[in-house]
Amino acid sequence: MTGARSVVLVAVSGPDGAATSSLVRRLAILLRERSVPVTTQCHGCFLCRRFPVPPRVRDAGEPGERWARRASDPERRGSLPRRAHAFVDAAEAAVRIAVALLTAILRAHGRQAVVLTDRGPLDALVTFDPPPSSVATRVFRRIAERYGLTLLVETGPEPLHWPGRQEATGASADRWYRYQAWSTRLPRVSRVDGARAPSLLAATAVEQVLDTVRERAANGAEEENGGGTSGGRWNGCPRSAGTEQGGHGSGGTERGGEVPPHVVVSVYDESGDRGHRGGGAALVVGKVARRLAEDFRVTVVTASQRAGTEYRDGVRYVRLPVRRAGPRARRLAFLALLPFVARRIRHDLWLEIFTPPFPTGFLPLATSAPVVGIDRGRGAAVPRRRSPVSFLPVERLGLRRYRHIVAMNAADGSAIRRLCPRADVQVFAEGVEPRPLDESRLGSGQFILYLGRIDTWAKGLDLLLDAYDRARPPLDLLLAGSGTPAEERRLAALVAARTRGPEPRIHWVGYADEERKHQLLRDSAFLVLPSRHEAFGRVALEGMSYGKPVLHFDLPALRWMREGGDVAVPPFDVTALGERMGELARDPALRRALGRRSALASQRYSWDEMTGRYLALAHRLLDAPAPARRPRKRGTSCPTTR
Known part of the structure; x- marks a missing residue:
């Protein structure tokens, strides 16, 4: 060259x-x-x-464009x-x-x-x-x-x-x-x-x-070379197969001067999105991307208000300007742009986090490199709101394009295997920062805490307020989180309707940043998770790491907490939820015993363990020979890790 x-x-x-x-x-x-x-x-x-050139300092009320300069000003030259x-x-x-x-x-x-x-x-x-x-x-x-x-x-x-x-x-x-x-x-x-x-x-x-x-x-x-392979050299070292063949060949980490493979992660959620501050996709992607960057070149494709590229912690972030559209339109636009982005960004492996409410994407049709679909919002066996459009045929057709799928919990993994029996389906739980067990704080607490995104129906906030209103436990109820303006107005109306007397016992404190969130978890007596739909329940895991019991509906997606200091009641039974809420609020000894079990159970879920599974999966797909990780014809059975 x-x-x-x-x-x-x-x-x-x-x-x-x-x-x-x-x-x-x-x-x-x-x-x-x-x-x-x-x-x-x-x-x-x-x-x-x-x-x-002196800095531009405009006088108050100065007319004209910023390019203009007054010749009478000794600090500036004329235009x-x-x-x-x-x-x-x-x-x-x-x-x-x-x-x-x-x-x-x-x-x-x-x-x-x-x-x-x-x-x-x-x-x-x-x-x-x-x-x-x-x-x-x-x-x-x-x-x-x-x-x-x-x-x-x-x-x-x-x-x-x-x-x-x-x-x-x-x-x-x-x-x-x-x-x-x-x-x-x-x-x-x-x-x-x-x-x-x-x-x-x-x-x-x-x-x-x-x-x-x-x-x-x-x-x-x-x-x-007309898009073909090249035997050229860069910096005196041969290029990796991924670089020579359009970025889709096999390769390994940087050994002997080879260019490391390129892994791309696509996720719609962004940490600065107010409507999704309660979600964990952006947090998980950040942790996974930094772990993958230890052995690979990593690019994260996400949605934003404007286009741009940023490097942070050794990871390149590419932002697609789709957030100026409506809530569903911008998600659909993000999915529509991904195939074109996949054609422009040379890559060896693509991790695609599915974008709700759309059940799946069709990214494997746009690239010959391995694509791992990551499902974070299925919620198996959970009733959903009626939708004017049924996604089930599209979901089946789309999921069967993927040869590798990751689910957040065992129930969702089983549901995906039924829809896509030939896929390699694995279950990767989320992680939490390990914390030492503080025996002195077990069983203590000043209030009942709900922490998460404000979504009245999906998060079951109406059921929680009804249960609290019926049981009237001796502890106040704190709601912490933020959501879309419409959801926040809906919650404010529900709280106002149930606030009686000069001293209200239900408090909505709004969005909690990281420091405030940890303070609320430390000072709470226990957490309540009244969700109708959950993918994993990361907030519950964070509360368990502080030695707090978690009260929740017995959803299939939350059964990873069984025997881990949790208290499960029949799904959507408001009366049972209120009774157990009052029991936990009145019995510090019960909270102490359950809190100790919660803290010990949370130690099995660490970020190092979770991100290490993604790193091992990436190495398995990139280090294996190409025929073994990309079947020659559709329908070839792939080995499944249960």
């Missing part, structure tokens, strides 16, 4: 206090240690170095010199890039090379802040398209120092927010945490650069 395509341009951008130059030097050293030819080059004109300065910067940047590319090509001798610049078009746009529709913006965007990666060092809006002047805090914050705004308008911008230690920051950044280099090398090889 020769020419400009064999060189990857990488810019390290950020405010003046982000130490981008030192990061460029560290990256150059790390890349050379990996035998990658590196050329460093500064980005910016001689005027920027001699006469730094015409500022425009000329921007074009001089762009012209010199283009010349410097051309020289750097030529130098890198001559030094690389046909290998994939990297050009590092300590500034980039993003810094120029932030400095001059032109209107988005101006000619200067278009020029800098054209330059940005030549870069394979722009690393934005996030430092936050702290006061920054300019050469020869102290920048005001307000101007610093405005400048940082401009970095955030302009970064969404440029392609291939990735954010790194500038608050981390320099060594950790450099290690994270160099992995992102290497990922970009590998992707460029693989794409170039595919173009040169």
Whole structure:
């Protein structure tokens, strides 16, 4: 591979206090240690170095566009010199890039090379802040398209120092927010945490650069060979089979210099989604992705308000801009985009977390790589709300496309095996952080706690309020969680209808962050889980780790808690739920005995154990020969792990 395509341009951008130059030097050293030819080059004109552009601080009520500058202000230049300065910067940047590319090509001798610049078009746009529709913006965007990666060092809006002047805090914050705004308008911008230690920051950044280099090398090889295999080399080492054959071949971890296989995880839920803060998909994906990143390259595809790419904890996150649609429309749009994403992201293994309310996807039809379907919301043998559309035929047709499926509990696993008898169906429980058993707190507590997503029907909150109203136990009831605005209004109306007297005994405290959640679990007497539908019950496992009994309906999906300090009542029996609630509230000795059993049972479920199962599954699929993990014809029986 020769020419400009064999060189990857990488810019390290950020405010003046982000130490981008030192990061460029560290990256150059790390890349050379990996035998990658590196050329460093500064980005910016001689005027920027001699006469730094002052920060833009708009006066209150100042008219005109942000590009305009009043010549009467001694702190700013007039608009015409500022425009000329921007074009001089762009012209010199283009010349410097051309020289750097030529130098890198001559030094690389046909290998994939990297050009590092300590500034980039993003810094120029932030400095001059032109209107988005101006000619200067278009020029800098054209330059940005030549870069394979722009690393934005996030430092936050702290006061920054300019050469020869102290920048005001307000101007610093405005400048940082401009970095955030302009970064969404440029392609291939990735954010790194500038608050981390320099060594950790450099290690994270160099992995992102290497990922970009590998992707460029693989794409170039595919173009040169018409999409076929290539016997080329990268960094003096042969590519893995997955890179040579469209990313779908077999391979292993990084042994002998081989490029590790690429694992992609797709999940709709995002940790910042207010309507799904109670769900555990985003948490589980984060834990699994970080564990897989120990042996593989990992990309997480998720839904968001806007498109973007971010690297965090060694994992690349690709966000699809679908969340501006309605609740069901955006989920359907996410499913519709996944096949196209699978065609664009080269991968060796794909883990697809199914997106409720749609029962399954058809991703195996869009890729020849192994696809593992992860079902998190089936709720076997649980009555569901009537839907105008029956998904059962689609569910059967879709599930039978998958050769490997993971369920959250044994009941759902059995239901999937009946629908898809030839699939390899495994049951992977969720995990919890191990905690030492505190004997002094067993049996204590000040209130009954419900913790989870606010969904009146699915979570059985109407049944819980009815049971509490009938039993009137001596402890108050606390409801913690958030949901969609409609569900929160519905819960508020239910609580208001049952609140009588000057001192209400039912309290809805709203969303609880991690610190608040742990405090509520420590101070509660026991947890109540009145759900009509559950996939696993992660909140119950968290409560058990604190030595708290869990009161719940006897659902098939929750039977993993049997003999583990739980109290199960017949499904949806409000009277029985209220009686056991009152019994637990009045008997600390019973709570102490059940709490000890809960704490001991929770120790069998750890994040290390759970994520290790996903890691073992990935190794089994990627390390096995291709015919063994991908049958030649449909209907071939696959070995099943029960």
